[in-house]
Amino acid sequence: MRVKKQKRHRKAFRFYTACFGFRELFKVLCDGTFVHHLLLNKITPADTALANALGAPVKIFTTRCVLGELRSLGNSYAESLNAARNLLTAKCDHEKQKSAISCITNIIGENNSEHFFVATQDAELQKKFQKVCSMFSSPQHHSI
Ligand SMILES: [Zn+2]
Structure with missing residues (x-):
């Protein structure tokens, strides 16, 4: 049962990194679309779920601008905004x-x-970081 669940998570998460070495502790920077995705799929608590998927402890970050953007999206994103605030x-x-x-x-x-x-979950942002990766000679493109 547990294995099945993790598999689903692996499919659900797509991480794009800008190609540099990773540490034991993963720092995940997420935007509003991703917070929304976590909620929609009831992937909570998010840090535990992500830690399971990545096999290492994680810290989840967002930014003030992301919060501002979520706020501007109005009521339908109120729940995501609340989650992102945490x-x-x-x-x-x-x-x-x-x-x-x-x-x-x-x-x-x-x-x-x-x-x-x-x-x-934003296609434009995903593309962007794939591009960043291709600029380097040995891209580490993680897709989980
Ligand atoms: Zn900003």
Whole structure:
């Protein structure tokens, strides 16, 4: 039963990373679409579920801009906003709110110095990080 459940999780999660070494502790940076996905699929508590899928402890982050974007989506995303508020907040220096996509892209930067996994259901963002990966000679593209 347990194995079955984990398999489902592996399918559900697609992680895109910007290609650099990973540590024992996974730092997952997620956007609103992913938080929404976790809720929709009742993948809670999210950190436990992700830790099982990745085989290592995780810390889940979001950003102020992501929260702002969720807030602007109104009532249908109120639950996602609440869930996202309980996550850690990765620092971004955007005084004026950016879209979740540009905020996350900005935090990952050119070399992902914070070693974040990016978790998103957003096709554009997924494509973006695949592109970042292909710029490096030995891409580590994790898809779980
Ligand atoms: Zn930001």
